[in-house]
Amino acid sequence: MTTRIALATSADHADLHADDLPLLAALRTAGLDPVVQVWADPSVDWSAYDGVLLRSVWDYQTRYLEFTEWLGQLDKAGVPVLNDSDLVRWNGDKRYLLELRERGVAIVPSQVAAGACLREVVAGLNGQEIVIKPTVSASARNTVRGLAGSGELDAAMGELPDDVYLVQPFLPEIQSEGEWSLIYLDGEFSHAVLKRPADGDYRVQDDFGGTATPADPAPAVRAAADAVLAAVDSRTPPVYARVDGVVAAGRFLLMELELIEPYLFFPQHPAAATHLATAVAGRLS
Structure with a gap:
C-alpha cells in the first residue's frame, strides 16, 4: 500500500x-x-x-x-x-533563542520586550545600532533597524503593532561578510549558502534584493551549527533544519534555527531533494 x-x-x-x-x-x-x-x-x-x-x-x-x-x-x-x-x-516563537542560550549556544545578544517595555529596553541601549523584530515573524516582517535614542527609530517604533519583540544589536558583519545558512537533513549536514544583502540594505532575503551563493563553511562554523542542533530538546530529531548565523569577532552567532518551513536552497544543491525525500520515507515507513 x-x-x-x-x-x-x-x-x-x-x-x-x-x-x-x-x-x-x-x-x-x-x-x-x-x-x-x-x-x-x-x-x-x-x-x-x-x-x-x-x-x-x-x-x-x-x-x-x-x-x-x-x-x-x-x-x-x-x-x-x-x-x-x-x-x-x-x-514558532523566537524566544526559543533564549532557551538555546541557556543550553550553551552562542546567539546574537537578545532581549525580549512587549508593550511599554519595548521603549524601556531600547532606552537602555541609547546610542547603539539595533534591530527590533517580532518574536513570531518571518521575512523581516515588522522588523526595524536604527540608532537607539534617535527620532527616526522612535518614529518607526511608533508604527509597530502591539506585540512581543526581540531587541538585538545590529551586526555590521551581515553587510561585510554575509549571513550563513547551513542545511541539515535527517540530522546530517547537507550544504550551505552565504547570503548577502543588497548594497545599502541589511536584509538578506531575496524579496529585498539579497543573494545566496553556495559556499563551504569553515570547520568552526560547521562545529557551531552542529552544536545548535545538538542543543535542541526533542523526542524526534528534525527531518530538516536550517541554521542561520553570522560570524562576528571570529565567533559564529546563531540568528535563527529554522525548523518550520525553511527555504532549503534546492536549486543551489539539487541532490538535497533526494536526500530529504529518502529521510521522509524513512520516517513514515
Whole structure:
C-alpha cells in the first residue's frame, strides 16, 4: 500500500513553490504518494494522509493562532507532522533563542520586550545600532533597524503593532561578510549558502534584493551549527533544519534555527531533494 503524504503549503503557493517542485518527483521515487494541500483549507481531510510535510507555509506567522490550532487537529487525528508538531510549536516563537542560550549556544545578544517595555529596553541601549523584530515573524516582517535614542527609530517604533519583540544589536558583519545558512537533513549536514544583502540594505532575503551563493563553511562554523542542533530538546530529531548565523569577532552567532518551513536552497544543491525525500520515507515507513 502506497504511503500518502501531504505537502502543506500556503494559498500564495497553492501548487508549491517552484523551487520545491523537485521534491515532488523525489518523494515519488522514494515510494511515496505526495499531494500538495493548502494548510488553511478547511475542506482538506488530513486524516486521509499518512503524514504531513510542512513546506511553504509562509503565512503561518500572520495566522499563528490558527496555525497552532491546525497542528492540534493533526495531533488529534494522529497524523504525523514533519517536523514534529511539538518542535514546530517551540520553534514558532523566537524566544526559543533564549532557551538555546541557556543550553550553551552562542546567539546574537537578545532581549525580549512587549508593550511599554519595548521603549524601556531600547532606552537602555541609547546610542547603539539595533534591530527590533517580532518574536513570531518571518521575512523581516515588522522588523526595524536604527540608532537607539534617535527620532527616526522612535518614529518607526511608533508604527509597530502591539506585540512581543526581540531587541538585538545590529551586526555590521551581515553587510561585510554575509549571513550563513547551513542545511541539515535527517540530522546530517547537507550544504550551505552565504547570503548577502543588497548594497545599502541589511536584509538578506531575496524579496529585498539579497543573494545566496553556495559556499563551504569553515570547520568552526560547521562545529557551531552542529552544536545548535545538538542543543535542541526533542523526542524526534528534525527531518530538516536550517541554521542561520553570522560570524562576528571570529565567533559564529546563531540568528535563527529554522525548523518550520525553511527555504532549503534546492536549486543551489539539487541532490538535497533526494536526500530529504529518502529521510521522509524513512520516517513514515
